[in-house]
Amino acid sequence: MTVRYRMEMERERRRLSANDWAEAALSALGKGGVAAVAVEPLATALGTTKGSFYWHFANREALIEAALSLWEQRFTEATISALAAEPEPAARLRMLFTRVSRDAEHNPAAVSVLASADHALVAPVVRRVMERRMAYVVSLFEELGFPPEVAVQRAVLGLTAYVGHNQLAVRLPGLLPLGTQDGLNDYVEAAVALLLHDAPGPSAPATP
Amino acid sequence: MTVRYRMEMERERRRLSANDWAEAALSALGKGGVAAVAVEPLATALGTTKGSFYWHFANREALIEAALSLWEQRFTEATISALAAEPEPAARLRMLFTRVSRDAEHNPAAVSVLASADHALVAPVVRRVMERRMAYVVSLFEELGFPPEVAVQRAVLGLTAYVGHNQLAVRLPGLLPLGTQDGLNDYVEAAVALLLHDAPGPSAPATP
DNA sequence: GTCATTCCATACGCACCCGTATGGAGTGCG
DNA sequence: CGCACTCCATACGGGTGCGTATGGAATGAC
Known part of the structure; x- marks a missing residue:
């Protein structure tokens, strides 16, 4: 019964991992291309701020690389196997x-x-x-x-x-x-x- | 012998028309998509400034429309005819x-x-x-x-x-x-x- | 509970681009 | 020459995104 739910009615507000950011980046990549893989828009979409991102990633390039790596693996292997x-x-x-x-x-x-x-x-x-x-x-x-x-x-x-x-x-x-x-x-x-x-x-x- | 050539060694520096901007926009469209159809980069590429652009066009959207119209005409008609x-x-x-x-x-x-x-x-x-x-x-x-x-x-x-x-x-x-x-x-x-x-x-x- | 670690919020400086305002060249015409 | 008109240069404000700095909240170890 610890008071964990203080103002959590609008969003889950649980902490994010690097993979959460990569998944969101992949989703944005599908919608708007690499231009849409932007830190601040993704932060608001995830209900968080840039502070979270720059803890998990060095910069925007690293995020793009992570999204591309996710896409390449998921896609090529799934289809051919x-x-x-x-x-x-x-x-x-x-x-x-x-x-x-x-x-x-x-x-x-x-x-x-x-x-x-x-x-x-x-x-x-x-x-x-x-x-x-x-x-x-x-x-x-x-x-x-x-x-x-x-x-x-x-x-x-x-x-x-x-x-x-x-x-x-x-x-x-x-x-x-x-x-x-x-x-x-x-x-x-x-x-x-x-x-x-x-x-x-x-x-x-x-x-x- | 009027002194018309003062500092014109680096570029022609003749005045531009709206069509010049549309052609440059079409070229940029081919290179980098609509995102590349940007006023200030095109201005520097043309050796001029934004002041020229906003004389010939209302805003960036009008430029994009002009480039697209140019592309549609040139392309569809040329191929089919x-x-x-x-x-x-x-x-x-x-x-x-x-x-x-x-x-x-x-x-x-x-x-x-x-x-x-x-x-x-x-x-x-x-x-x-x-x-x-x-x-x-x-x-x-x-x-x-x-x-x-x-x-x-x-x-x-x-x-x-x-x-x-x-x-x-x-x-x-x-x-x-x-x-x-x-x-x-x-x-x-x-x-x-x-x-x-x-x-x-x-x-x-x-x-x- | 205390405390260190993990994670995030906020504020800031920088850069780029849009659009506006305004003054000033350049040109044609009288 | 003088003047009006066309066209452009410069300066400014607003908006957005990147990256950094820093303080604070949340969490687990003890």
Whole structure:
């Protein structure tokens, strides 16, 4: 019965950790890009002041780095590890596209990160992530038996389509005329079918 | 022989017009998004001061609107009118993709505009432009004889691929493994071939 | 309870940008 | 020349965000 609740009606007012700040920064990153990862606005949003922040972090750059690190881990690992179970490369491709297309409009962080790719702290992270994805998709088409040049072309088409889909779905909701969930599913099926067109047998060299 | 050149060695120092400011704003928009369309930085870049700006414009919003209007006109009209000459829809599609893929990496304005699509002044402009493009590409595939649902799917794949291509080429140069110009041309050919796969005859109803 | 440690609130200086006010160059016209 | 008009330079106030300094509250060890 210690008197712990004095004026705590408006907010919890429990103490914050560095991770709380990083999570809030990641959320702000998704909403407004790196420009929104600002100390004082985040402080008021968290119901605290700058004094809390500068106890946990050295400066604003450290906060941006923490948010980016959080994003990179959460995102890359979650997506790729979810596919590791499926042995069939064609099924993995279909699963990948279904998954990312479904999450596209609920994923503003990826859009904001790419939009801030000119920032010195963002550039290496987004490049690392995109290079990993590019290499992964290329290897996927190679595993399907496409010759290297064709695999690269299919992968570029697929990856750029995903990036553009993500951008348009987030920034201009309702623009893509895919209707409801069914329309989106049909689109993914059609797109994957095109990307897999004339697929040779798996792991069969194409030009012997 | 009037003494007109007093201290004009470092800059021309001729008087500026509102259009000069709008052009500089468009350039800044391409480099750093709407955040870079700032009065004082642009003034120093133009070798003048804010006094000049606030003579030609009411405030910063008017400058942003001028830059966006410039971009919308220059861009949409230039691209679409260049295609009006070609009667064959397949050739128009190929020409469209060749053109936009070639210009993709030299077109940072489109990327910045889409990146700033949450801005109140940018949102209606970019939505208008993208809706026009979407409708145009859909009508192109319909003209090729695809049934409406398929035309929409092909158009979505093509447009999102272009948007993603533009983003990646501008923000992460060298990431797309397309090599030199020839590699890009081959990619465009392959992508267009996939998008045109199983095309019915032009203006032939598909499901009679 | 005392006390040291952890964590936060407040106040301050600095820098940047917006918008306004005002005086003064520059130019064309009589 | 003189004068009106166009255009720009400078100075100022307000607002916001970064980073620092410093005192004080909350918490755990004893």
